[in-house]
Amino acid sequence: MTINTPEKASILIVDDMEENLVALEAVLGSLDQQLVRAHSGEEALKAMLRQEFAVVLLDVLMPGMDGFETAANIKRLDQTKDVPIIFLTGTEADTDYLYRGYAIGAADFLTKPFDPWLLRTKVNVFLDLYRKNRQLAAQAEQLRRLLVGAPTPAAPVGPAGSVEPMGGARDSLSRARDAGAGASAGSGQQLAEITERLAQIELQLRDAEGAEAVGLADRIADLERTVRSLRAGRDAY
Template sequence: MPDRAKILLVDDREENLIALEAILSSLDVVAIRARSGEEALKALLSIDFALILLDVRMPGMDGFETAAHIKRRERTRNIPIIFLTVVDSAPDYAFRGYAAGAVDYLTKPFDPWVLRAKVSVFVELYNMNRRLTEQASLLRERLGVELPDGVGGAEVLPELSRRLRAVEDELGRMGELVGKGNGSVTLAGPLRELSERVLHLRAGFDALS
């Protein structure tokens, strides 16, 4: 059973962290807290996250500076960030958020249903990428490593085909959701890249069949 996707919650206020955890409690994810930008960067050194929910207004290192550090690191630069801030923030906060690398921006108080829906989309995309990486690893093993005695292509290829088809089906469903507006428009780029990876994997698999 694969590990549940992890979400990093970054906010200096305890009540906000509690509220975020309550909103996400119905999702199959693990929420991990950070009370500052420094704590967030430390957590990112050893844990793989599907998504970061990052408060803009924090003492010391604020959300924009934290995001800049995240995007500069090779290990973390591709983790999606959703900025959270109060409704009376400066008018340029949204622009600064996107410029800092955020994929989305929500003002407090936000609709819990909207936040859950957005988180669900990014978690699903993260899980699909993990599954695709596993399938690619299996295919590389099939191409480059001799199989153990008693295990042949007749056993391996059907299983690869089944797993790849499942990824293709999920990718098609995700594309439909984004096309209908049930997700951030910024998902179009990642979905396109994921589609290209799936096409390459399918081409390699078909060459074995």
């Protein structure tokens, strides 16, 4: 299965200090991804509603809406709640910061001044996870399109050459019975089962990572092969 996914992901960097944004851009520039700036929590939320991000680097201490409040708002919205957040804190950060951040849903913390190699490494982890999830979602969508596009037996011809209306409410099994295709009925049932299994896999995509993501990809590939086999059998019929 060939899947086309965007070559570059977007990274949101949020800090009220211009010099900190410049430093982050200098460190992350070598990753060759799209870097989007935000000088405040309000700007960050607007940016996240405009486009999709693989990860957010969020300064904790900002005037107005601070990092914790910004993160809480991000996690509150269905559109953005699954985007991982890396908090950037000063050396004065203590265990209360960590507890509060992780309670909100932070994925990680980095203390300023941060090590450039460590920052790139942590960001790369989330970029890889983002790409895997995008690929899995694209595979699932392609399989769904394959299922929707599965051919059905021709409608039986009634008196005077009229075509019997099939009706949108009839499922694969009903159409197969109308055509007198016992084998097609079995195929329709299998397609229905595959559709249900696909829906279950899609529910797991959000939290999939590492070996689990690879396993889901293999399951989707198996389903695709089964669907193609069923389609070939129905076309032959």
